[in-house]
Amino acid sequence: MPEKRAILIPVAQLLFDPEIQMRTGLDDDHLGDLVSALKAGEDLPPIDVFPAQGDDPIGANGEHYYIADGNHRGSAYRLADREQIAIYQHTGGRAAAIKFALGANAEHNALRRTNSDKRKAVKTALNSHYAIFGTEKIKNVAIAEACRVAESFVRKIRQELEKDDEDEGPKDKHGRTPDQLFMDFYFQKRTGAIPRLRMAMNSADYAAATREQWAALVGELNDLVKTAERHAGLVVGANRGKAQ
Numbered sequence: 001m002p003e004k005r006a007i008l009i010p011v012a013q014l015l016f017d018p019e020i021q022m023r024t025g026l027d028d029d030h031l032g033d034l035v036s037a038l039k040a041g042e043d044l045p046p047i048d049v050f051p052a053q054g055d056d057p058i059g060a061n062g063e064h065y066y067i068a069d070g071n072h073r074g075s076a077y078r079l080a081d082r083e084q085i086a087i088y089q090h091t092g093g094r095a096a097a098i099k100f101a102l103g104a105n106a107e108h109n110a111l112r113r114t115n116s117d118k119r120k121a122v123k124t125a126l127n128s129h130y131a132i133f134g135t136e137k138i139k140n141v142a143i144a145e146a147c148r149v150a151e152s153f154v155r156k157i158r159q160e161l162e163k164d165d166e167d168e169g170p171k172d173k174h175g176r177t178p179d180q181l182f183m184d185f186y187f188q189k190r191t192g193a194i195p196r197l198r199m200a201m202n203s204a205d206y207a208a209a210t211r212e213q214w215a216a217l218v219g220e221l222n223d224l225v226k227t228a229e230r231h232a233g234l235v236v237g238a239n240r241g242k243a244q
Contacts, residue, residue, distance in 0.1 A: 006046040034076035046086035053093035069104035103148035
């Protein structure tokens with residue numbers, strides 16, 4: 001396997017997407033240590049990123065990158081006011097970034113994963129497996145391999161989710177709830193409304209956006225919600241038909 005080659009990009013081109021971050025939050029102590037190292041003139045190891053594609057985020061077509069592994073390092077570079085950061089660029093878009101992120105922290109020696117971190121990764125994979133893996137059904141062993149956890153851990157969380165689903169109401173023929181249909185639609189269509197809003201709020205030049213640009217962005221988000229509601233209505237109608 002050829003050795004990965006790092007390249008430099010502006011820190012401003014990084015996309016900090018919490019749905020791709022498989023930790024439950026940033027560790028302040030670890031982040032502080034990284035910032036101190038950067039301010040002392042050190043450089044940190046390259047982070048793993050995936051380029052935004054299509055109409056996914058603001059500034060698509062390779063101008064911005066989803067962080068799949070390295071949110072602490074990326075955040076440290078921003079806080080240390082460093083202009084450039086070393087990256088390993090992978091192929092694929094947002095869904096590929098999420099798939100990569102599922103098990104990205106498994107061998108992180110400086111900051112080991114907590115059980116909560118592992119649970120977040122497994123739940124993400126179980127709740128959105130169709131969008132991430134492209135399959136209607138997925139086995140526990142496949143989730144375990146992707147998240148780099150024990151199969152018994154996945155089985156336990158799946159059982160918890162299935163128990164919770166009993167109180168969540170209607171599902172479609174594949175067992176997906178309206179919420180899961182919403183997530184699948186969001187990933188499949190990649191309208192990018194939510195990522196673009198998030199990117200705009202984190203951007204230094206968001207104030208320069210025109211009223212028309214903001215209106216178009218809000219319009220996309222409204223369309224996304226309407227589509228999700230329509231899917232949910234179809235699920236409810238189908239289940240009512242079965243009950244009659």
